[in-house]
Each structure stands twice: as structure tokens, then as C-alpha cells.
Amino acid sequence: MSEKKELSGLARQILSGGGHVTLFTQQEFDEALALGKAEIMTVAIETTKTAIKIEREACADLVAELAAQEGEGEVATALKNAAEAIKNRIPAQRQ
DSSP, X not given: OOOOOOOOHHHHHXXXXXXXXXXXXXXXXXXXXXXXXXXXXXXXXXXXXXXXXXXXXXXXXXXXXXXXXXXXXXXXXXXXXXHHHHHTSSGGGOO
């Protein structure tokens, strides 16, 4: 395995061309990378939750539409109840 070596302050200054380019230590890079990954995962999780909510609402609307087409009776009532159950699957997502 290769050994991780950090640059001295002088080497960093020389390689950065007098301050125009910022150089990072491996630890600073690793920390920034970990933070970036965490932010990406947070956005991915929230996006997925939103997509599931949108799909759940669309499914509930479809079942409610079928209930309306059915008119009155046991089937219509069952479809209305199913639509409401879909919307209540995760109550915190209802607005």
C-alpha cells in the first residue's frame, strides 16, 4: 500500500503558484468529499420521498376517479375507502 504524505507549507505555497490555486491536504479533501456525499444522499432521500408522495397521490386520485365512475354502491364505497387509505399511508406526507 502507498503511504499518504502531506505537503509541507513551503511545497504547498510553491505548487499553488503564489496563492492562485488552493491546495488541500488529503484529510481536508476526504472531509470535503464525505460532506459532499452526505449532501448528495440527503437530496436523494428527500427527492425519493417526494416522488413516492407524488405517485401515491396519483394512485389515490386514479382510484377515486374509478369510484366516481362506479357511482353508488359497495364497489364505489370500497374504492373511495381504498383511495383514502392510500392517501393516509404516511399521514405526515398529507398537506
